[in-house]
Structure formats: C-alpha cells, structure tokens
Amino acid sequence: MAVNVETLDKLERKITLTLSADQIKSEVDSRLKRLARTVKADGFRPGKVPMSVVNQRYGYQVQYEVLNDKVGEAFNKAASEAQLRVAGAPSITEKEGAPANDGEIAFEATFEVYPDVKIGDLSNAEVERVNAEVSEAAIDKTVDILRKQRRTFSQRPADEAATDGDRVTIDFEGKIDGVPFEGGTAQGFQFILGEGRMLEAFEKGVAGMKTGESKTFPLTFPEDYQGKDVAGKEADFLVTLTKVEQQNLPEVNEEFAKSLGIAEGSVEALRADIKKNLEREVKFRVLARNKSAVMEALVKVAELDLPKALVQGEVERLIEGARADLQQRGIKDADKAPIPAELFQEQAERRVRLGLVVAELVKSNELQAKPEQVKAHIEELAQSYERPEEVVRWYFSEPQRLAEAEAVVLENNVTEFVLARAKVTDKTLSFDELMAQ
The missing domain is CATH 3.10.50.40 (Chitinase A; domain 3)
Incomplete structure (x- = not known):
C-alpha cells in the first residue's frame, strides 16, 4: 500500500500510521501472560499470581511498551516503503480526532529527511596548498632540545x-x-x-x-x-x-647518540633519525593543514539544507564533550554545568554541513577507504613508536580504533580528489612556521 508523505517544510515530513487495536490488545495480553510466569506478589506463589493483579500492576507499562514497539515498526516500514532517508528520530503523537477506521489507532509521525546535496564545480574551488621541508636548522634545534632534556x-x-x-x-x-x-x-x-x-x-x-x-x-x-x-x-x-x-649540556657525540637509542652510535645516524622523525611529523602537519583548506573550500561550493535534528544532536555531543573536558580539569559538578547551546550552534552547523558534503562526494566518486590504504596508514603511524608491530595489532584489535583510521584515510582520499580538480595555489612554509600552526 502506498505511503502518503506530507511535506511540511524543506526537509520536514509527516506521515500517518494506523495500528490495529485488536493486534495491540493481543500483544499486550501475550506479554502479560509471559510476565505472569515470573512475577512475584505477596500471598501468591511464583507463577500463580492472578492475571487481574498482573494487569493492575503492569498493564499500563506493558501497553506503553507495545505501542512504542509497534509504532516504531510501523514507522520504519512506512519510511522504507516510501524510500525516505530519515534524519534523526521522529516525533510521534496520537492523531487527534476519530480514528481512520473502527478498530484502528492513528498516529502522526513528524520527522526530517536527509537533504539533496549539490556540490558545485570543483574547478571553481580555491585552495591554498602548503608544503614544507626539514632543514638542517630544524635538526639542529631538535638536537638542542634533546640536549636540554638531558642537562x-x-x-x-x-x-x-x-x-x-x-x-x-x-x-x-x-x-x-x-x-x-x-x-x-x-x-x-x-x-x-x-x-x-x-x-x-x-x-x-x-x-x-x-x-x-x-x-x-x-x-x-x-x-x-x-x-x-x-x-x-x-x-x-x-x-x-x-x-x-x-x-x-651534554656533548653531541657517540655517547649522546647511544643514550638516545641510536645503536650505531654515530652523530650522523642520530641526525638521520631525527630528520626521519621530523619528516614524518611535517608530512602529517602538512596533510592536516591542506585537508582543512580543502574542507573549507568544499563547504563554500556546496548547496544544501541542514536537518535541525542532526544539528541539535551535534550540539548535544559538543556540550557533553565540553563537560567531559571540565571534568578532566577537576571542575566540581562539571556534568551538571549549565552550558548554553548557542555557544556551539555555529560549530555544530558547520560539522553537520561538512559531514553531509563529504559523504555525498565519497558516495558519488567511490572514495571509500580501501583496506590496503588503511593498513598502510596504520603502519606509517606505528613507525614513530618503539614497537611498531604492537601498535599495528592494537589498531586492528579494536573496531572503534580501526574505524577512526578508516575515517582519516577517507578524508585523505577526499583531499587528494579535490586538490586534483581545484584552483590550487602552492605556498612553501618554513619548518618553524608549520610547527607554530
């Protein structure tokens, strides 16, 4: 049966759901009978409590649960049949007035759908791409820092x-x-x-x-x-x-190099190791800077409406994050701190907008993170640790950590895709300028 979807606003929709009163009653009775097998009441043996007592104690609660379950099932089915991409949780209320037909209960579900995302011509996007190199002066400065740490x-x-x-x-x-x-x-x-x-x-x-x-x-x-x-x-x-x-300050010699874990013990090997580590840090910082510039450009060339439910959800996550940060700093009753939602409104809107734009770009251009890319990314991250193989195992042993690595690779894919098409201006930064940012 076709689902009648009413458009209330740009992204807001409404559909009417009808449930059979007989089916609701049948499910409530069934659950109460199952409950009666284990419920306890003074003066009765377990499993022997009269249904009238069970109904009196638990009838309202069970009916509420059944209605929630059945309405949820009906909504999901209707949304699926209408091929709707629902954004956030629907607001469902019992429909005022007489039911559509005898023996039916009618509900109205109001909700938002995901927007159509229109990404403009990427050749019009302007991006400043930075690069930087590790100079001998940067290596010297790092050596000085290492000397001061051991002074x-x-x-x-x-x-x-x-x-x-x-x-x-x-x-x-x-x-x-x-x-x-x-x-x-x-x-x-x-x-x-x-x-x-x-x-x-x-x-x-x-x-x-x-x-x-x-x-x-x-x-x-x-x-x-x-x-x-x-x-x-x-x-x-x-x-x-x-x-x-x-x-x-310790002299920069073989003894100093060995104290820093350089097995060969030469100053040349120490400087080569420092250069390798600094180049890795430079690579990640340059990538992060360029990724940020790409994302900013993407937002400017995209057109879309924002689902209020997604923005509100993001605001709540940011508030929870702020409270957690206060808690880590030892602020008393941080979990109850009154934090105005408007403080995070703009940031939440930007995050939601960027997330929707990136998702559309990934979907339409197949930029998903490939397993071999994720593996290579994790192995590169692990090289800065003493036991790289343990770090690799640590990532692959936990789905959440693996998902975080996949998200980074996906963003890298998006960055490369946009840079290959946008109006790119290259800028060389000194090592110190890059580190200061």
Missing part, C-alpha cells in the same frame, strides 16, 4: 651573577600599594632564566643578581594577565636569590 646543573660560586640559562632559586614577595596579594609570595621558587616561564620584566629584575643578594624592583602586570585581580596593576617585588646553578 644537569651545578652551583655557581657566590660571586658569579645569574645569567640566561641558569637555574635560580628565589624567595619573593609582591605588594600592590604596599599590600601583599594572593599568589605574589613564594619560598624556594625555581625557574630557568631566559626560558620565558616568568614575565619578562620579572626575569630582567632577577638577571644579574648574585647568591645571597636581595633586591626590590617594580613590575607592571599586562592588561591581559591571567590573574584578573592584578592585571594592569603595578607591583613591587622584594626578591632574595638563594642559589644560582649553571646548566651543563
């Missing part, structure tokens, strides 16, 4: 002044208008000069001091300082330097 400190003589690279231990007290403020006092506080952990003015005040020396200097907090109570205000700090330690 040691030795105490300077009392008559030597603190300078950049030294670790200083200080006692300090800050006052604003002569009054100490919260967070402005510490004992035995350590930091390394020149590494930017402290405000620049504070570091300049400490630099040049010697062990045992005390000094008072003014400091104006930036207007955007994270401590709102002192932001933009001037404080006076009394600082006493109790210890100065100079840093000792």
Whole structure:
C-alpha cells in the first residue's frame, strides 16, 4: 500500500500510521501472560499470581511498551516503503480526532529527511596548498632540545651573577600599594632564566643578581594577565636569590647518540633519525593543514539544507564533550554545568554541513577507504613508536580504533580528489612556521 508523505517544510515530513487495536490488545495480553510466569506478589506463589493483579500492576507499562514497539515498526516500514532517508528520530503523537477506521489507532509521525546535496564545480574551488621541508636548522634545534632534556646543573660560586640559562632559586614577595596579594609570595621558587616561564620584566629584575643578594624592583602586570585581580596593576617585588646553578649540556657525540637509542652510535645516524622523525611529523602537519583548506573550500561550493535534528544532536555531543573536558580539569559538578547551546550552534552547523558534503562526494566518486590504504596508514603511524608491530595489532584489535583510521584515510582520499580538480595555489612554509600552526 502506498505511503502518503506530507511535506511540511524543506526537509520536514509527516506521515500517518494506523495500528490495529485488536493486534495491540493481543500483544499486550501475550506479554502479560509471559510476565505472569515470573512475577512475584505477596500471598501468591511464583507463577500463580492472578492475571487481574498482573494487569493492575503492569498493564499500563506493558501497553506503553507495545505501542512504542509497534509504532516504531510501523514507522520504519512506512519510511522504507516510501524510500525516505530519515534524519534523526521522529516525533510521534496520537492523531487527534476519530480514528481512520473502527478498530484502528492513528498516529502522526513528524520527522526530517536527509537533504539533496549539490556540490558545485570543483574547478571553481580555491585552495591554498602548503608544503614544507626539514632543514638542517630544524635538526639542529631538535638536537638542542634533546640536549636540554638531558642537562644537569651545578652551583655557581657566590660571586658569579645569574645569567640566561641558569637555574635560580628565589624567595619573593609582591605588594600592590604596599599590600601583599594572593599568589605574589613564594619560598624556594625555581625557574630557568631566559626560558620565558616568568614575565619578562620579572626575569630582567632577577638577571644579574648574585647568591645571597636581595633586591626590590617594580613590575607592571599586562592588561591581559591571567590573574584578573592584578592585571594592569603595578607591583613591587622584594626578591632574595638563594642559589644560582649553571646548566651543563651534554656533548653531541657517540655517547649522546647511544643514550638516545641510536645503536650505531654515530652523530650522523642520530641526525638521520631525527630528520626521519621530523619528516614524518611535517608530512602529517602538512596533510592536516591542506585537508582543512580543502574542507573549507568544499563547504563554500556546496548547496544544501541542514536537518535541525542532526544539528541539535551535534550540539548535544559538543556540550557533553565540553563537560567531559571540565571534568578532566577537576571542575566540581562539571556534568551538571549549565552550558548554553548557542555557544556551539555555529560549530555544530558547520560539522553537520561538512559531514553531509563529504559523504555525498565519497558516495558519488567511490572514495571509500580501501583496506590496503588503511593498513598502510596504520603502519606509517606505528613507525614513530618503539614497537611498531604492537601498535599495528592494537589498531586492528579494536573496531572503534580501526574505524577512526578508516575515517582519516577517507578524508585523505577526499583531499587528494579535490586538490586534483581545484584552483590550487602552492605556498612553501618554513619548518618553524608549520610547527607554530
């Protein structure tokens, strides 16, 4: 029998469902009889509870469950027959007024369908494609970072002044208008000069001091300082330097290379290993940057209406994600935090729009992730770990992790497909520029 689908709005539809009252009653009676075999009631043996008691206690609940099940089945069947792609859950209510026929109960199901996605001419899409290379300077900088990670400190003589690279231990007290403020006092506080952990003015005040020396200097907090109570205000700090330690960096030699797991032990092999790892990182960052540019271009050339149900579902997921993030930060009652939905409305709409556009492009151009692509992607990811074979097994042992890898490969396929057709402008970034992004 043909299903009558009424169009309410661009994507909103309505259909009427009819159920046989006799079938509903028959199913309710059947479930209550099955329930009576196990239900317990005071004064009756199990399985001997009268049906009148069972019906009184559970009749409403069972009838509600049967109606839900039958209406759901009827809706799914009607949607299938009408070849509708339903977006989100339908809103189903009992139809007001008399039933269509005697012995029937009528319901109205209001729902949304997936939109038709029109992707414009990709040759009109403009995409900036970046590339970058690993320079010798980048390798040098990485070597310096590795040296700093393994540095040691030795105490300077009392008559030597603190300078950049030294670790200083200080006692300090800050006052604003002569009054100490919260967070402005510490004992035995350590930091390394020149590494930017402290405000620049504070570091300049400490630099040049010697062990045992005390000094008072003014400091104006930036207007955007994270401590709102002192932001933009001037404080006076009394600082006493109790210890100065100079840093000792290990030499870059065979011993240093071996300490980093380079079996061959040569500095050349160390630099080659660093270059290989940096090239892998550059590849992933370039791909992520170009993928983002492609997705932005895709959204601009596509036309579609957004199902409100999908957007609302995405908003709820983003809110849950925000609450989970607050919880990880130790915020009390984060799961009950009032987070306004409008904060995520624009982001949710963009995600849904992009998801629908990508799905259409994948479907119409057969860009699905192939098993061999997924395997190659996982093996490449695993190379940055000490035991790559274990990482590969870890991915393939869990469907959810495998699905995440497939999603990445699919997006890579879409990126390559669009870049091959769009107006592409190439831009070379330095290693530092790419890492900063």
